[in-house]
Amino acid sequence: MALSRLRPARGAALTALAVCAALAPAANASAEPVQSGAPRIHDVQGTTRTSPYAGETVADLPGVVTAVNAFGSARGFWFQDPEPDRDPRTSEALFVFTGSRTPDVRPGDDVRVTGTVSEYRPGGSDSGNQTITQLADAEWTVRSSGNEVPAAVELDERSVPRTLAPGRGGDLSDRTLAPKRYALDFWAAHEHMVLAVHDARVVGATDDYNALWVTTEPRRNAAERGGTVYGSYRDANTGRLKVESLIPFSERPFPEADVGDELAGRTEGPLYYSQYGGYLLKATELGRHVDNGLRRETTAEQRDWELSVATYNVENLSPRNGQAKFDRLAAGIVDDLRSPDIVSLEEIQDSSGPADDGTTAADETLDRLVAAIKDAGGPAYQWREIAPQDKADGGQPGGNIRNAFLFDPERTTFVDAPGGDATTPVAVTEDADGRAALSVSPGRIEPRDEAWTDSRKPLVGQFEFEGRDVFVVTNHFNSKGGDEPLHGVNQPPRRSSEEQRHAQAELVRAFTDELTAVDRDANVLVVGDLNDFWFSETLETLTGRRGLHNPMTELPRDERYGYVYDGNAQSLDHMLVGRALADRVDYDIVHVNAEFHDQVSDHDPQVVRFRPLSGDNRTDRQEDRRYHRGR
Template sequence: MALSYPRTAAAVVAVLTTCPLLAAGPAWAGPGDGLRVHDIQGVTRTSPYAGTDVSGLTGVVTAVNAFGQARGFWFQDPQGDGDPRTSEALFVFTGTTTPAVRPGDAVQVAGTVEEYRPGGADSVNQTITQLGDATWTVTSSGEELPAAVDVDRGAVPDTHAPSRRGDLSERELRPGSYALDYWAAHEHMRVRVTDARVVGPTDGYDALWVTTKPRENPTRRGGTAYTSYDGPNTGRLKVESLIPFSQRPFPRADVGDELAGVTEGPLYYSAYGGYLVKATTLGEHVDNGLRRETTRRARDWELSVATYNVENLSARDGQQKFDRLATEITENLASPDILALEEIQDDSGPTDDGTVDPTRTLNRLTAAIEAAGGPAYEWRQVSPVNNADGGQPGGNIRNAFLVNPARVSFTDIPGGDATTPVEVRDTGRGGPGLSVSPGRIQPGDQAWTDSRKPLVGQFEFQGRRVFVVTVHFASKGGDQPLHGVRQPPQRVTEAQREAQSELVRDFTDELLAADRDANVLVVGDLNDFWFAPTLRILTGRGGLHNPMTRLPESERYSYVYDGNSQALDHMLAAPRLADRVDYDIVHVNAEFHDQVSDHDPQVLRFRPLSGDRRTDHAEHDRYYD
């Protein structure tokens, strides 16, 4: 039986007394039961009344969502029960209809208790307890709003969630012990942060991230560093606005900026980032002047190699993107000798028309660089099989090399294509070489299913052979979120990246077995953290050197996601190069609201080994001591 609710309290009582189903069935809880909001919320993540029709719930409207497909209003019981486990507020979902209530209205509400799961029933996101099919009566207006909960630096527990617990849905909340429980226990309630530092820049959906714990793993540029799976940084909190942008445009904030004063509103939950403040009051944006970094130029005797994920660059992009990338490459990266690029698309971009060639894309980029005063780069790449390498459908993203021929030469060895594996060859006194250049590592292996294949190139710099492997490992997109109901979250995509690491490690081991002084680099977007198994496979047991690990932990990042400054991009070097490399992460994108890519590039400068120990020792003493 579908239920529809009248809009007056008297009519609600009439329905209760005249409808046989409602009078007799256990699925209705009405005014006579004395239910209050905290009863509906209960002491777990899910309501004990889920699926039940309830009425007579009272409270004060605290905010109205008048935007989008999920409109409605929040109301909160100003009395409360004193139990820290139970929220005192609810959201009334009205679909695409803006409800005719205002903050300060006292209301009596009836409706169906729902557990709505953002992202769909099969996702592992938390559920939102709300009322659907609701009716309400405004009993008075101009009431004082319930006081907002101050989320100061000591409010949220340092421990994220219980370990080894699985699904937390029905577990009794312990808001004094676990951060996720703290937020769940305040669902829909008014919360407040004061003088909050921005740790995630304003995104394309008018949201940003602040920290409630300014001393929690701070980076030197104002962010919050993600340094281990056990420490996801519980002070992070997303902020969106309920204020019409015509009245108050959303701030365009960078990491390290501040929302000065009070930011407050109801606490909500989204599939995109988890718990957030839907601000009815927004602090004043203070621009703290974060600057884009510029690396130094390579010395004459140094080879400079950079890696840069240029985020789905195609010939269909506007000239502004090409020009900005050109400026960053020329000025901020100081025109590296070799530039390994990730996410170069084919010439038709996301149009799925069978095109795989990137000639116009790469020609436009190299022309823009030259116009910006940079080198006349040459480029090399291998086009993939259509729609076989993952990424944006139709885009055929792949890795590519830009080479400055005035400083370094690319060794072209024909035969490389989408399906032919590159092999290590014995070239005699010159040391090992490649069977094809450019070439791809084991492109037929199942580890690369729907994923980008590594591109390998052979180069010569001042008479010395150098091998560069540029990678773009499988995405983390299928992993369970930090804010989800399953804890600890399962990293289901990790196995594929580990298999990919094994293949790249086998290839570099083969090069180094042929010549332990081989100048080998593995660079690119590994889509994993410096502390993850993906990196340990490449660096463990006498493997490649990761210069990022010589930086303070607070500086190990190239990407900002959900307010965490984290490392997805890496530059690894042969172990004998460990004391010869100068490494720099160049922060030009990830911390800024006006990004040309979501990744920061990196640069590695070094004097390649000659293969003659006496010469190499002398150069080390000359250049590095």
Template sequence: MLGTAVTLILAGGAVLVPGGAAAADEPGVVISEVYGGGGNSGATWRNDFVELGNAGAAAVGVDGWSVQYLPAQPGSGTRVQVTELSGEIAAGGRYLVQEGAGSGGSRDLPVADAEGGIAMAAGQGTVLLVAGTEPVTCRTAAACAADDAVVDMVGYGAAAVHETAPAPAGSNTLSVARDGELTDTDDNSADFTAGDPTPVNAAGETGPGDGGGGAPGPEQPGELRIHDIQGTTRVSPHSGQEVAGVPGVVTAVNPTGSARGFWFQDAEGDDDPRTSEALFVFTGSTTPDVAVGDEVLVTGRVAEYRPGDADMNHQSITQLTGAVWTVLSSGNDVPEAVELEPDTVPDAYAPDAGGDISGLGLRPDDYALDFWAAHEHMVVRVEDARVVGATDGYNALWVTTKPEQNASPRGGTVYGSYADANSGRLKIESLIPFAERPFPEADVGDELRGVTEGPLYYSQFGGYLLKATTLGEHVANGLERETTSRARDWELSVATYNVENLSPADDQSKFDRLAEGIVQNLRSPDIVNLEEIQDNSGPVNDGVVDADETLERLIAAIKDAGGPTYHWRQISPENNRDGGAPGGNIRNAFLFNPARTTFVDVPGGDATTGVEVTTENRRVGLSASPGRIAPQDAAWESSRKPLVGQFRFQGRDVFVVTNHFNSKGGDQPLYGTVQPPNRSSEQQRHAQAALVRDFVDELIAADPDANVLVVGDLNDFQFSRTLETLTADGGLYNPMTDLPAEERYNYLYDGNAQSLDHMLVSPRVEHRVRYDIVHVNAEFHDQTSDHDPQVLRFRPLSGDHKLDRREDNRYYRGNGHR
């Protein structure tokens, strides 16, 4: 929601309040769903529609407002189409705008609250909600965002006008819609998913036949059973067909959100391990009038709903839509749950098909993804499950059904290679009302003791998950945050820390907790390399690029926590050229303790000038310090540029390169239909690693004894080609590889403990390094950042080989330490 105007209901009626910062922060009316395939080939609904939703706590009047439509690529001569609105939208309510009709379709929309004749494109276009009826004059995303009359806009498919990035494409059978909470982050790609159209009007009506109302339900069982509909592949052999009188027992109800509905399961089945015996009946925004234990006959259309962006190739969910049902009896026993014991799910994760596995016959005894697909929607159970992914901000956590599978000493499951995705991981969400039982705030190593049970579902965020109707008792096992050992006086201590979009917009508590961690858990390192420092205005996209306020506020918090008064160095990027949240301008930065180490300042570094290695009087240096490595190379497009600095510790030069490589955004998921998944983002990281390696090789060629550190969020694993590029053939050394395999992690994603951040050193320093991953964030439900920091301590080489050997004998013994 752009938030340029909101409507407040006062004693005298509806009053339109002009836009402004305060107004923009208030939840209000948004576009909740857009469907342009009405009446097209294969469509169920005869008309296109736009659905509005009110996320606020008060009714909103829309007299004098309009819905307007732009084609995907508007030009100066494009005619804007306008549908005028009237009336009001209740708090939490919906408002249906009927648009143009096609020659196809079999169902009329619910009675519309406003009617127009716009023939919207099914796959791509832009819908705008406007506080006025004059056609907008904007034809670009920026111009429409700046138009005070535009309350909200949704660009879908290849639309040029959108918020941040467009929503996925619609189709003749798919609309794009927000979730039931009307989440609005001003990013259409994040807020909207493609799925079955679910029109709802202000009266809460969803059309004849939906939710068991309207048309009568079936009276006799039909020819097909659930296992016939599910079939032996991931896609139903009856997809798109109407099926009648399908029998089963209701096992669970989803009463909230935009994906309401119920699960029902055949109590008998066909004894074929490839065919699921359960289905989900999708009722959109209407809560179905059924209860667990109801014996039902269901008639509806078989649909394959594929969540998320099309490029992600998520598994599809077989479900019934537009359904009517008859309750034959109540209070029946729910079919017995499938027990998920340590040997139930295969160890192998997915077939190596070299492409899409959707049409392959399921092999549930061989592959985990096939096992889950063959039990889609069925009731499954896990007992005494250990938590391997802490509770997130959306009330979900991860457990393992295989407690011994790549277990970490702290209770997690470690991701150690592309060949082993840890098939025992399972996401847990709850169908139990929050007021009845709040979701547990669990850390890694905790336990859900007893039974956790419910239907197996699928989400674009994590893949297959258990929707719990019974949730085990949360038992906390007291995981503690780690504290590293102190550095010796003769050691330089260096840390790397991704502080997750730190800016002055954050609460002081985040600065204080980061400071406490740096001082107490990291023992106030001499140099702290920071990633994800945002500019002074944080996520506001206003052209500000400097970050002195962000850094000074963190330094002040560190001092207040009892730490040293750090100094900082950084280079401000060009506006919106380094990726991350638009307007945030994230960058890397150095903090250093001037009482322990000196920063060697060399002027000339800026956002676009590359740093070079220099040699003067046989002493190696930098053309600029701080400087950036090849900042105009295509490898750094929309990505952070490495920050290089020269430090001096006890008379010895140390060169530090802090990095934040290209993110993994856009990679296909482990749990998708393309196996093995395409890791498209790594190509850019490979190019970035090659540039950093070239720079390091140049430094070491100039001085083989150079003390070089390459640190930061490399966004890739210790076994990846990215890291191999930096370390192979006599390159940098990764001390993480000295740790036991079960301790090589500093980040958690989908229940996999993995390594994204690294601290690499020049090879001649290898035997002097003491390295520690300090677990303070990733395994905990209350995180200051999503990354764990790391600390490295070492005695820099002097360049005097005799002195260095004496120090080795005094301080070090081979590769060990005194």
């Protein structure tokens, strides 16, 4: 619900009594007693997420100011009752919302606050987010200053329950909190209270908005490089906690931290809630940043007889980006990916970028990237793509993002078959030798099917490497936008976007089945941003029932990620191969972006190296032996 209109706060000025108390030499000056039977903060917070006083005015709530939010459009202060009850379900703190006005209070002020109890839902009533219990239209009186701030709740690896929420909870708003059983209940029961973490490991790098993620459970699902791996819908890694700072940046710049770094010592502040990540610590004390030296990876170089294929989501690349982005992407492709023979690109925008001017061609975007790669010492790549219909493929409005191929003509040949356009479907055919071929190359898979409404269409290309045909399908499936958040009020969260991805996966699977029906040993790859996890139904549709092979599943669980979201290291990008290639591929997720605060894209690229099958069983068996010896 919308917040009430803010009235001027009479309590912003100290009363004469408060001035005298502030000047008195004794700190912790006692205030007047609260009237017997009058509500306290824990009464207002109640034992559920929704206050029993919602919409009502409460008067003279006592507490001590713990922190002030002095910037932004949601300014205000937190205050906490120093005399808590014994009920672990009730929070002892509230936030007083003052809009764009900075309140004239300081930590340690003993206050009496009168205001309207509001349940504010960040993101709007349909967002699925939790509500924040707070006071609006507030007036307050400072009774004394210099008082001791209530002690923080100390968080360690045993504090937060490992179960996120009831498995069949539905809307949790009015459900009685069980903070010892469920993580979301634990956080809700401590809403606005002062919490502290110690020597916290960073599991989500500093973002563009000066926030990072830490974990209170450093040993739980620990990633190989310091993060926390999301490997199951049943395990949300409940110890993750977002950290922002209330300390002015002029006094303490926010740390530029990478995954695996540490906030050494104590990080402390009130617990708040945001639509961007859920519960977060608004730090009044920030631990010392320890750089643990995370380094970007470089993949192995392909051998002469291996074909190297990469996939890379380059995050809305267009000529509107500065040259620095093109140069960094180019250097990564040349140095970190070792100049793959084929590069599948996702999120290539048209030549005018996000300008909604009817442009659909992306030649300027691709030419500029190719030139930057050559300047970085890489191959003189050529490219292939199909321009979408204007505003038909989703993504950033006006950007017309699409998938595209780069290929090194010195190493591989693109087999062009003219006729492909935004609406013409590609079909599997047979050539004169009975081998699989494409009706158009490049081509799009069923582009008029409703499964691709407002979504990127897969681009299929036929390549030739040393006389062997290779088919690459590059994808960017429907995004997770619209799914309810892990931290939301509805549990388990509804993943409404899955329905479209499942339909998209069915179409791609049908296409690859057609290829392998013509040639059981076809060299086929399905790569790109599938926007779903290795354990999801989307991936099962593509790989189940003797379908494609996912080499990610052969990695240790602590290495199955290439994207970090809300402190969870997860898998959205994939490189699936025909089952006949399962024992031939050398697969690598190249960590150069997702774990770093200075990323050029939010996705890590991936590479497979393999010797394509020749179609001759004897030759392939001999090469298999040679290939395994070489690896």
